[in-house]
Amino acid sequence: MNLKTIVEAILFKSVKPLSAIELTQVIKRSIKTLTEDGKEVDEILAKVKEQDIVQALDELRDMLESHSIMLQEAGGGFRMVSRPEYTDYLAPLLGPVKPPRLSQPALETLAVIAYRQPISRAEIEAVRGVAVGGVLETLVDRGIIHVAGRADVPGRPLIYETTNLFLQHFGLNTLDDLPNVEELKRVQLPEKHQPTPEEQPELIDNHVAANQKEN
């Protein structure tokens, strides 16, 4: 038993991804319980620090090299996943119901939010040129974005940002891992000079709602 395999066991069993800090805490708590129960604990383990865990994670990654299981870092946490090339052999296990993929409008809306967060609904609509009310609701329901507060502008509109689940869904570790992040972050947002869909909210909302049903 060593730190590398302890980390492996924890990640194997954990329901959610764990950061190096969380892994350290889990191990520290276990060691505390072991000590209290009068069990002997390896001295190296007793003094475990976050940097030891980071090193153990690296070793574990190497150790899994020849396996169909790999270590993945996403959304600030580590987890064990099957390697993508094995996915064809797992299909029979998954059953007929596939998790719904994001629709094109949802993806476009999400892209705008991802690069420009926090962002209000009106700002998203200015970029996309269509109403996004229904799409925003879907994304919030799926836990991919959430309301981050209100903008400090007249009307104090709600502003949205992506969640950790967003990072996990797209296999990103941080927002800086977004493709072309530098370029898209800098682009000048169009101002709301255009008569945006907001001016005919009902009409458009109905349209979007009807559209989404179709997708």
Added chain:
Amino acid sequence: MNLKTIVEAILFKSVKPLSAIELTQVIKRSIKTLTEDGKEVDEILAKVKEQDIVQALDELRDMLESHSIMLQEAGGGFRMVSRPEYTDYLAPLLGPVKPPRLSQPALETLAVIAYRQPISRAEIEAVRGVAVGGVLETLVDRGIIHVAGRADVPGRPLIYETTNLFLQHFGLNTLDDLPNVEELKRVQLPEKHQPTPEEQPELIDNHVAANQKEN
């Protein structure tokens, strides 16, 4: 990619243990799909037999030797589990062993059921003056109450009573051991079909409930 790691990926992902025959079937079905999709399949894999899987399982067992994960044969099936000696390090993952405290509405609903069982949902709602559908579901999910049948009244509504878990939790032998049982059983409580003023407090209840959520 080889048979050994394919078996590993399948066992990693599978919720239940799989026998060598089942593993063979999973792989055969995958290969059928791959072939139909016009993808190239390794010749050895295309002819996979149960005895190949048995051998692959042996190889996988060896391959996992240095890991904290092992192959376990149980109930005629194979599965991947963490090695017993790592159990101490997994305890913190189990989360709060104590379930969260029941909410006030849940507690009140449980009290009504405890002292007035068996009781229908409509009767509980008449006493409490609010809808209890969601609360009942929670209590059933947590194994504290269960459906005891249907009442012999028009509509034949479901009736609920407390479970053994309920008695165990309070260290009671029978329901008669509940404190003040005689007195509380006798108290007059609102019944169904009360005159109108009854309906107005509900308005306020809902409002107050909404308000409390916000705070």
Added chain:
Amino acid sequence: MIDYDTPGWRITLQVFEGPLDLLLYLIRKNEVDIYDIEIEKITDQYLAYLSHLEEMDLEVAGEFLVVASTLIYIKSRSLLAVEQQMPEYDEADENDPRWDLIRQLVEYKKFKDAAENLEQKALVQEKMMPRDPDPAFKAQAVTGLGNVQVIDLIKAFEKIIERAREKEEFREVFDDKFTVSEKIQHIRKLIRIEGRVMFSTLFSQISIRGEIVVTFLALLELIRLKQLTVFQEGSFSDIVIEGIQKSE
């Protein structure tokens, strides 16, 4: 012009995500750079598409019409003699609607491409599967009563009894102590003095259930009579009750 008889055209009818998406499609179809679009040509094709939608009895969304009017405006501007054009017709001109539209298109295209990138990432990620959560882990967390003592159960029951008794009492007080009209006077007076009252303040001094009901009914009546308005400054903030100013 677009060949409507091409089978592919009908299929693409439904897939535009909005007016900008349609414009990008037309630009691509004409094989020109966004910066070199010929407004006249694009406008004609855009309008042809909209009328085609109408022919097929498909509702044209408002946002498509908004952009259509912008296109027509740009087109009409470019048809004016140069000296009649208001500001200098300059690509970098802030007020040039053509430049605005191009800028919006460029911007939109970047995000559309980014969405495609994200989609690819999701497809790869979809293939990397974590284990399913161990059902034993789940079950352990949610059954049982938690930190509940018998006394909590009794207290809860007593609360119900207490509430039921208040309801009895409420019938009396409804008749005797408090009336809706009296509460209407009270709220009016408060509003006259204070201008506005917080919902929580109004109810905080009341402990008797019957009075709460009567006060609430009075409030509803005043709102119905348009003497009061209630609103929240944020979705989680207290409700503000305010008098409606009447011109005298």
